[in-house]
Amino acid sequence: MGNLLKSVSQKVCNSRFENYSPAYALLYVMMIAPPRAFDIKHKESTHNGELASLPTYCVVSIELIVRVACVLILAAGIEMLLGNTLYETHRIDTFFCTVVAAGAIHSGTFYLIFNAGCASDISSSLLLLYRLVRNSCYAILAGFVSVVPVFIWRFDHELPPFSDGVAVQAYLCTAGFFLIAGLLEAKFASRLPLGGRIVKKTESPSPYSAGSTAIE
Secondary structure (H helix, E strand, O other): OHHHHHHHHHHHHHOOHHHOHHHHHHHHHOOOOOOOHHHHHHHHHHOOOOOOOOOHHHHHHHHHHHHHHHHHHHHHHHHHHHOHHHHHHOOHHHHHHHHHHHHHHHHHHHHHHHOOOOHHHOOHHHHHHHHHHHHHHHHHHHHHHHHHHHHHHHHHOOOOOOOOOHHHHHHHHHHHHHHHHHHHHHHHOOOOOOOOEEOOOOOOOOOOOOOOEEOO
8 A cells, every 4th residue: 555655656756747748738828837938038048049148037927928928819719709799797707807817827936936046045035935825826726617607507408607606616715725725835835836946046047057056
């Protein structure tokens, strides 16, 4: 039994979203996955790209703008698919606004904390702060998952989506559960957070040194 649990644990650790391009790409576009500005800056500097001469905060800003634009395009596509009436009555715009807000907060926190230097040199309190912010953003978004079946059931029975507050209650319960789980994960997690290579700044124009530390 112990060997089985150890095997399952190893498979879970190896099955990170970065190992699956389609899944990670979707999470990245939806502003759920961590930003990749540091990797983008590194690759641009290596290949002398157009972004190589820009400071890191400009690359972060450009990346954030592109991701927000992708979410807005997706929102517009869903509105065209469902129609304006269904889109507005189910307040789908609220979901996408929340995605953008949570993604911006996550990206900003990620940049401010990990831009300070090598991940291994960042204090445990800052890592805890990042996990708390990240997991809170995830909890806010996770609450919307429970609303979907409520909407489907009420639509099938030709009932208004928010008439009796069931959808809101389902959201609050789910978000609250994931928030508590996220707080516990932030407190007891030992591994470094997922997302990008964070390396110590040097005097070189490239933000990466030969001894870069990858975040697993």
